Amino acid sequence: MRIVGIEGTAWAASAALFDTATDEVFIESDPYEPDSGGIHPREAAEHMGDAIPAVVSTVLDHAVETAEGDSPEIDGVAFSRGPGLGPCLRIVGTAARSLAQTLDVPLVGVNHMVAHLEIGRYQSGFDSPVCLNASGANAHLLGYHNGRYRVLGETMDTGVGNAIDKFTRHVGWTHPGGPKVERAAKDGEYHDLPYVVKGMDFSFSGIMSAAKQASDDGVPVEDVCCGLQETIFAMLTEVAERALSLTGTDELVLGGGVGQNARLREMLSEMCDQRGADFYAPEPRFLRDNAGMIAVLGARMLAAGDVLPISDSAVNPNYRPDQVPVTWRDDEESVARDPTAEGKIRGAEATVTFEDDSVVKRRVPKTYRHAELDDKLRKERTRAEARLTSQARREGVPTPVIRDVDPTEGVIVFESVGKSDLAGALTTERCRTVGKHLATVHDAGFVHGDPTTRNVRVDAEKTYLIDFGLGYYTGHVEDHAMDLHVFGQSVEGTAAEPEPLLQAFEEGYAAVARDGEEGGGPDEDVLARLRQVEGRGRYQ
Numbered sequence: 090m091r092i093v094g095i096e097g098t099a100w101a102a103s104a105a106l107f108d109t110a111t112d113e114v115f116i117e118s119d120p121y122e123p124d125s126g127g128i129h130p131r132e133a134a135e136h137m138g139d140a141i142p143a144v145v146s147t148v149l150d151h152a153v154e155t156a157e158g159d160s161p162e163i164d165g166v167a168f169s170r171g172p173g174l175g176p177c178l179r180i181v182g183t184a185a186r187s188l189a190q191t192l193d194v195p196l197v198g199v200n201h202m203v204a205h206l207e208i209g210r211y212q213s214g215f216d217s218p219v220c221l222n223a224s225g226a227n228a229h230l231l232g233y234h235n236g237r238y239r240v241l242g243e244t245m246d247t248g249v250g251n252a253i254d255k256f257t258r259h260v261g262w263t264h265p266g267g268p269k270v271e272r273a274a275k276d277g278e279y280h281d282l283p284y285v286v287k288g289m290d291f292s293f294s295g296i297m298s299a300a301k302q303a304s305d306d307g308v309p310v311e312d313v314c315c316g317l318q319e320t321i322f323a324m325l326t327e328v329a330e331r332a333l334s335l336t337g338t339d340e341l342v343l344g345g346g347v348g349q350n351a352r353l354r355e356m357l358s359e360m361c362d363q364r365g366a367d368f369y370a371p372e373p374r375f376l377r378d379n380a381g382m383i384a385v386l387g388a389r390m391l392a393a394g395d396v397l398p399i400s401d402s403a404v405n406p407n408y409r410p411d412q413v414p415v416t417w418r419d420d421e422e423s424v425a426r427d428p429t430a431e432g433k434i435r436g437a438e439a440t441v442t443f444e445d446d447s448v449v450k451r452r453v454p455k456t457y458r459h460a461e462l463d464d465k466l467r468k469e470r471t472r473a474e475a476r477l478t479s480q481a482r483r484e485g486v487p488t489p490v491i492r493d494v495d496p497t498e499g500v501i502v503f504e505s506v507g508k509s510d511l512a513g514a515l516t517t518e519r520c521r522t523v524g525k526h527l528a529t530v531h532d533a534g535f536v537h538g539d540p541t542t543r544n545v546r547v548d549a550e551k552t553y554l555i556d557f558g559l560g561y562y563t564g565h566v567e568d569h570a571m572d573l574h575v576f577g578q579s580v581e582g583t584a585a586e587p588e589p590l591l592q593a594f595e596e597g598y599a600a601v602a603r604d605g606e607e608g609g610g611p612d613e614d615v616l617a618r619l620r621q622v623e624g625r626g627r628y629q
């Protein structure tokens with residue numbers, strides 16, 4: 090099968106030919122490079138209008154040259170349907186429709202983000218990896234489960250590339266900023282910046298303001314660039330590791346333009362090596378926006394009969410990856426491995442060993458992180474975990490008794506609790522209890538920070554919360570809603586039937602959360618905010 094792909098969601102006007110018989114991908118691209126500032130939607134659309142016909146024509150010439158007969162021998166036309174900039178997408182859509190009609194072949198509408206991850210999965214040969222998408226307008230962790238790609242974690246504000254590009258605009262560098270930050274960082278010393286992860290979600294707004302401020306205050310720009318890379322990429326590596334731990338998977342693939350950064354790839358590969366996981370990053374021409382990935386996924390969709398009638402082929406600027414019905418994969422495949430099957434405990438942050446009825450948790454140094462950042466995080470989290478585990482128990486939430494703490498070494502000795510993780514023993518009643526426990530914790534003025542199904546231990550009588558290392562004191566509705574969101578994502582990404590579990594979880598939360606009389610967030614506010622968090626389109 091031979092399929093043409095067309096891409097043009099933002100900056101790359103690109104066309105490609107993928108031949109399934111030879112596995113060859115021919116790509117022709119023409120980037121839009123703004124003279125100053127960031128990507129301007131109108132200018133970008135003008136660029137698409139000029140460049141798309143030219144790149145398509147080059148690819149058609151190539152198709153004729155490589156065909157056995159005189160015609161280009163094309164079986165389908167795939168195009169990026171979204172997400173992306175509306176004016177650009179419409180031009181791509183029009184070009185794809187007219188090409189499909191001219192050639193009299195089917196039209197295939199591809200989700201750009203799913204294409205970013207499928208290219209790595211296709212090339213690696215991995216079955217069901219966790220996928221880290223690090224692109225300009227997005228940043229998320231995805232895993233296939235029950236017929237869809239589930240968002241296991243994502244940015245709460247801007248995409249990772251856009252965050253970096255905003256900083257470089259601030260210091261007067263031209264777009265794109267990512268490669269310039271990478272070069273400058275090589276000559277810089279590490280500069281400390283805010284590090285924000287919440288379970289498998291993360292946010293860049295605090296770090297970006299701090300980076301701009303540091304540069305305004307006279308910190309050498311190379312040092313800020315070094316701090317930015319070390320902080321942002323350590324955050325992405327940490328959440329990727331947490332996703333591997335939660336799902337029990339030992340395969341990770343990288344996608345997206347920021348994936349071209351050597352330091353990010355180094356950190357991910359080191360993390361995977363150390364936990365015995367396999368890591369795959371496609372070559373740069375398949376990481377940045379390109380039509381090759383659209384053609385490759387388009388071919389699989391076409392083979393599965395997943396084609397679009399012209400009348401139903403409108404573009405979708407907010408097309409989320411979890412909206413895509415995955416027609417080209419087997420329902421049985423899942424990113425989640427059987428959580429009861431594994432023998433040894435592999436947390437994301439720590440090693441855990443069982444000694445009699447005690448558990449020794451060691452936050453071992455993570456060599457992928459800058460030593461100063463690593464030291465700070467391990468100490469802070471060990472202290473937070475010891476303090477909040479005990480405070481939660483005083484509030485009536487079952488947690489393990491703490492027997493010893495050594496923040497300098499990052500070691501805590503706990504009482505061993507529960508018979509298994511909730512991940513392997515999910516019931517509606519237990520989820521209801523987790524909801525109640527989180528409400529109690531929130532009413533006491535703090536959040537858990539990482540309430541996934543692996544951070545809940547259960548036995549016949551009790552449901553315990555463990556691993557408060559990412560917890561902190563806060564009365565903000567947004568922080569409370571994020572705690573609920575983290576639990577929700579961990580259930581969605583791994584459970585066979587998440588709906589009743591999540592309903593019970595929210596009922597439990599609502600039954601206990603204080604009604605807001607004296608300063609605590611009213612539960613309706615938290616649940617309403619949760620709906621907002623879930624519905625946010627984050628393609629800015």
Ligand SMILES: C[C@@H](O)[C@H](NC(=O)OP(=O)(O)OC[C@H]1O[C@@H](n2cnc3c(N)ncnc32)[C@H](O)[C@@H]1O)C(=O)O
Pocket residue numbers: 098099100172173174201202205223224225226227248249250251253254265266267268271345346347348349350351376377378
């Ligand atoms: C929706 C779509 O239009 C969008 N595309 C996109 O963001 O282009 P992509 O090629 O995946 O990524 C571009 C980003 O990748 C960054 N980038 C490129 N090279 C980099 C490097 N060496 N280090 C860090 N960032 C880099 C750029 O600064 C820019 O922000 C997306 O995939 O989110």
Ligand SMILES: Nc1ncnc2c1ncn2[C@@H]1O[C@H](COP(=O)(O)OP(=O)(O)OP(=O)(O)O)[C@@H](O)[C@H]1O
Pocket residue numbers: 331334335434435436437438439440441448450489503504505506507509510539543544546555556558
């Ligand atoms: N007190 C305890 N009693 C029984 N089992 C425990 C206890 N503490 C930890 N475990 C087991 O060890 C696993 C890892 O512990 P924990 O979640 O604290 O580590 P972590 O590295 O912070 O994990 P992650 O960051 O992936 O959530 C837990 O999922 C649980 O199975």
Ligand SMILES: [Fe+2]
Pocket residue numbers: 201205224225345346377378
């Ligand atoms: Fe992209």
